[in-house]
Amino acid sequence: MKAYQADIAKFDSTDTQVFGVSVDSPYANREFAKQLGLTFPLLSDFQKRSVVKDYGIFNEEGGYGNRATFVIDKDGIIQHIDEGNVAIDPTAAEDTCNILSHKKTTTP
C-alpha cells in the first residue's frame, strides 16, 4: 500500500480513485492507514468475503484475498489485472490509467 500512496498524485492526475481492499475490519484498516499515512480509502470485505470471491482471488485455506490489482475504467470495464507479487508495484496500473485518461468514455 505504501507504493500506491507514494504515487497517489500520479493516479489523481489521471482521474483515478485508488482503493485498498482486504478482509480486515474497518477498525484494523484505520490503524493500518494511520501507520502508513494513507490518504486513499481502504475497503473492508470482512463480513462475507464476497468481493474477494467475486474477483476470484479468495484463498479458501487462509480465509483471505490474494494480492491483486484491478484497473477499472469509467465504463466499469476491467482494463488491467496484476496478480501476485507483481501487484505490489503500481507502475503497470499507473500506465493503464494514463492511457485511459487520454481515452474518451462511452458512458454519457
Place this chain on the structure above:
Amino acid sequence: MIKKAFSFVFLLAAASIAVAQTPPPSPTPAKAPPAAPHTNLKVGQAAPDFTLPSTIVGADGRGVRYKLSDFKGKKNVVLAFYVFAFTGG
C-alpha cells in the same frame, strides 16, 4: 521325473506371476503446494459491483461506504487487494 518337470513349470509360472505383479518403480510424486487461486476475470469484462465499508469517516462520524458503480462515468478505479493489514507491500 514327470513330477519334477511339472513342479519346475509350476515354479516358473509362479515366478512370472510374481514379476508381473511387482509394480514398476514409480517416482515419488512431488507434493505440489496448493495452487494460489487465480482470478477468472479478464480484461474487457465488466467489474463485479460491490458496496463496502471503508476507513473514511464521514461528517456524521460514521464510516463511509463505497459503491463501485457510483464511479461509472466519473473516475477510473484501481482496486489494490492486499492480503492483511500490517503486512508489507
